[in-house]
Amino acid sequence: MSYVSINNALALVTYILRNECKSMYVTLLVAFTLGVLNYVTMGVVEHTLLLIALVPTSASIINTDKERITQVFRFLIIIGASPQLIKYAILLLSLTYSVIFAIPYIVINVSSFLIALIAVLIIYITLLSMYFRIARRS
Amino acid sequence: MLDLIVVLRDVWKSYKVGQSRVTVLRNVNARFKRGEIVGIHGPSGSGKTTLLKLIAGLERPDRGEIIVDGYNLNMLDDLGLAMIRNTIVSYIPQDYGLIEGLSVKDNIELPLLLSGMPGDERERKIDEILDYIGLREKKHVKVSRLSSGEKQRVAIARALVTTPSVLLADEPTANLDWKNAVRVAELFRSIRKDFKTTVIIVTHDPRLLDFMDRSMTIVSGTLKEISPTQV
Numbered sequence: 001m002s003y004v005s006i007n008n009a010l011a012l013v014t015y016i017l018r019n020e021c022k023s024m025y026v027t028l029l030v031a032f033t034l035g036v037l038n039y040v041t042m043g044v045v046e047h048t049l050l051l052i053a054l055v056p057t058s059a060s061i062i063n064t065d066k067e068r069i070t071q072v073f074r075f076l077i078i079i080g081a082s083p084q085l086i087k088y089a090i091l092l093l094s095l096t097y098s099v100i101f102a103i104p105y106i107v108i109n110v111s112s113f114l115i116a117l118i119a120v121l122i123i124y125i126t127l128l129s130m131y132f133r134i135a136r137r138s
Numbered sequence: 139m140l141d142l143i144v145v146l147r148d149v150w151k152s153y154k155v156g157q158s159r160v161t162v163l164r165n166v167n168a169r170f171k172r173g174e175i176v177g178i179h180g181p182s183g184s185g186k187t188t189l190l191k192l193i194a195g196l197e198r199p200d201r202g203e204i205i206v207d208g209y210n211l212n213m214l215d216d217l218g219l220a221m222i223r224n225t226i227v228s229y230i231p232q233d234y235g236l237i238e239g240l241s242v243k244d245n246i247e248l249p250l251l252l253s254g255m256p257g258d259e260r261e262r263k264i265d266e267i268l269d270y271i272g273l274r275e276k277k278h279v280k281v282s283r284l285s286s287g288e289k290q291r292v293a294i295a296r297a298l299v300t301t302p303s304v305l306l307a308d309e310p311t312a313n314l315d316w317k318n319a320v321r322v323a324e325l326f327r328s329i330r331k332d333f334k335t336t337v338i339i340v341t342h343d344p345r346l347l348d349f350m351d352r353s354m355t356i357v358s359g360t361l362k363e364i365s366p367t368q369v
Binding site: 068071072074075076077078079080081082083084085 | 194196216217220221222223224225229231235236237238239245248249252296
């Protein structure tokens with residue numbers, strides 16, 4: 001039995017995203033709004049400004065879904081999902097966010113992708129630390 | 139096949155609270171046989187939940203040994219403990235431990251998915267277990283739309299779907315009225331008989347002990363066997 005497989009991690013991410021995570025929709029909305037804003041103003045909304053707007057937003061978005069994400073992590077620990085599998089799932093989840101972030105920016109400037117990456121890194125660290133906290137408490 | 143499924147030997151557990159340590163379990167010794175239903179009764183804060191979490195491998199003891207189905211939990215790493223939870227021991231927390239935003243089917247399916255069961259077999263197993271708990275018609279309903287009694291039964295189905303050797307239930311009737319509590323208690327008795335699963339229930343409600351093969355009491359972290367007349 002391949003206990004830690006990419007398929008299982010993908011399946012977990014699908015389940016997590018299907019759990020009506022508000023943060024995903026809000027993230028998508030914020031990313032699109034800022035991306036479109038930058039596009040229509042022909043780059044007047046500079047990358048720095050985007051960075052300032054996006055990074056705290058992405059961190060606080062995770063906070064709005066804290067209860068749901070906590071519920072999912074607890075469930076996974078109880079049913080015996082391996083710690084490695086959960087970490088893969090968190091990484092994949094963060095990458096999913098990165099794709100969502102990147103779509104509006106990549107059209108304008110490839111370097112904008114860095115902004116998305118920084119936001120994703122914050123999401124990744126936030127999710128991972130939440131998981132470790134819950135695993136300790138379980 | 140071992141007749142004893144869970145053995146606790148000289149188990150101690152404490153938690154750090156501020157600057158000091160609070161001992162929750164003191165020198166706990168217990169043996170649980172395959173296919174019996176045991177009730178552990180005790181007041182809030184007596185260490186009941188901690189005891190279940192130790193057996194489920196969700197916590198590790200400070201001292202002592204816990205043997206589950208021949209596995210010494212002290213010898214297992216986090217991955218080993220996760221595999222125990224996925225195959226041998228199922229734990230039902232007091233708040234059911236379900237994902238409210240997902241359907242009944244999704245909640246029951248995920249443990250099977252992790253064990254690598256093919257899709258059609260998963261579907262068959264889910265239908266079987268839903269028939270058993272009498273919730274087939276709620277298969278595609280979101281958990282958040284169910285009553286407390288229904289949520290408890292879904293939690294039992296989620297725990298039972300991997301056919302574990304040990305089923306641990308933390309205050310399974312705490313959020314239910316007496317009529318629903320009796321229904322859940324009878325369901326646990328059927329599970330013990332039909333699946334040959336060892337069921338360990340912790341409760342603060344002494345009335346629930348009438349449904350058990352034997353009962354124990356836990357007071358200030360010390361576990362003792364009680365006879366029916368003491369209940």
